[in-house]
Amino acid sequence: EIVMTQSPATLSVSPGERASLSCRASESVSTNVAWYQQMPGQAPRLLIYGASTRPTGIPARFSGSGSGTEFTLTISSLQSEDFAVYYCQQYNNWPPYTFGQGTKLEIK
Amino acid sequence: QVQLQESGPGLVKPSQTLSLTCTVSGGSISSGSYYWSWIRQPPGEGLEWIGYIYYTGSTMYNPSLKSRVTISVDTSENQFSLRLSSVTAADTAVYYCAREVRDGYNGGYFDSWGQGALVTVSS
Numbered sequence: 001e002i003v004m005t006q007s008p009a010t011l012s013v014s015p016g017e018r019a020s021l022s023c024r025a026s027e028s029v030s031t032n033v034a035w036y037q038q039m040p041g042q043a044p045r046l047l048i049y050g051a052s053t054r055p056t057g058i059p060a061r062f063s064g065s066g067s068g069t070e071f072t073l074t075i076s077s078l079q080s081e082d083f084a085v086y087y088c089q090q091y092n093n094w095p096p097y098t099f100g101q102g103t104k105l106e107i108k
Numbered sequence: 109q110v111q112l113q114e115s116g117p118g119l120v121k122p123s124q125t126l127s128l129t130c131t132v133s134g135g136s137i138s139s140g141s142y143y144w145s146w147i148r149q150p151p152g153e154g155l156e157w158i159g160y161i162y163y164t165g166s167t168m169y170n171p172s173l174k175s176r177v178t179i180s181v182d183t184s185e186n187q188f189s190l191r192l193s194s195v196t197a198a199d200t201a202v203y204y205c206a207r208e209v210r211d212g213y214n215g216g217y218f219d220s221w222g223q224g225a226l227v228t229v230s231s
Contacts, residue, residue, distance in 0.1 A: 001171075034217035036155075043204055043221035044155065050211060055219060087155055091215030096170040097157040 002026050002093050006086075006100035012108040015078050021103045023071040023088035032092035035064055035073045038085045038102075047086075048073065075105075083107050110135040112205050112222035120199075120229050126192040128225060130205030131185070138163045138183045143208040143216060146179060146190045148201040149224075156201075160208055161188050195229045202226050 003026040013019045023033065031051035036044035046055055048064035051071060061076040075082055088100040116128035130144070137144060146158040159169035161179045169177045178191040192199060202224040208216035 030214075032211060032214045036218075043224050044218070045221075046217060046219045049209075049217045049219075089155075089217060091211065091217055094215045095157075095159075095168050096172070097215060099155040099157070101154045 001096060002029060002090050002098050004088050004090055004098050004100035006088060006103045008103060009101070010104045010106060012106050013078055014108045015080060017078055017108075019075045019078055019082075019105055021073040021075075021086050021105070023066075023073070023100050025069045025071070025090055027093075028068045029090040029092035031067045032090060033064070033066070033071050034089045034091065035062075036087045036089065037082075038087065040084075044087060078105075080107075110207060110220050112207065112220060114203060114205050114222045114225035116225060116227070118226055118228060120195055120227060121231050122196055122229055123194055126190070126195050126199060126203075126227055126229070128190045128203055128205075128227070129187050130189070130222060131187050132207075133186070136183075137181060137186050137188065143210065144181070144188045145206045145208045145218065147204045147206055147218070147221075148199075149204070150198075150201045158190065158192075158203075197229050200227065200229045 005024045007022045033051045035048040038044045052064045063074045085102045111133045120126045143160045145160040161167045176193045181188040204224045205222045206218040207220040210216045
């Protein structure tokens with residue numbers, strides 16, 4: 001099973017600033033990584049797939065990068081609605097699909 | 109736009125079987141373009157993929173749960189269902205159904221989710 005490790009567990013950033021969230025895979029997953037945003041009490045929302053592709057409707061301030069074992073989700077200028085928990089997921093080797101443990105992005 | 113909605117008992121006794129159904133609207137399960145998954149999230153914890161089904165009935169399960177999980181599909185009702193047997197308190201979680209999009213010849217990611225159903229295992 002591929003283990004996805006996210007860091008940091010909590011990230012404190014001021015609105016308008018840039019946030020970078022990391023995700024590391026225990027072995028190479030190519031670019032088969034997705035990122036999700038989860039607001040309290042809500043289902044996750046897909047932000048990025050294929051490590052760097054945004055689905056229609058996702059704001060351009062969200063970007064993803066990386067390949068192999070190291071991945072980054074960057075939010076270029078934080079808005080109030082961006083403070084949430086973020087998860088990465090690998091879909092290169094399955095079963096099972098695996099998620100990281102999450103990074104909580106909080107207001108500084 | 110596709111919508112998914114989970115339904116089923118919110119309370120299950122230990123050792124019994126958890127059963128949930130996901131009703132899909134705004135799109136057909138039988139279109140063949142997607143796989144249909146169950147994912148769970150214990151309170152305050154992360155996400156765990158349980159398994160998926162294709163409209164043909166083909167399934168794949170998380171090895172950690174495989175001995176207790178059954179996912180089935182009813183194309184006439186545009187629904188798919190989860191059964192998890194011999195539950196314990198550790199199975200208490202919000203259970204999500206989700207639509208999986210395949211990325212080429214790889215696995216898939218989840219582009220549409222239900223709102224989630226909290227299932228508590230307690231006597």
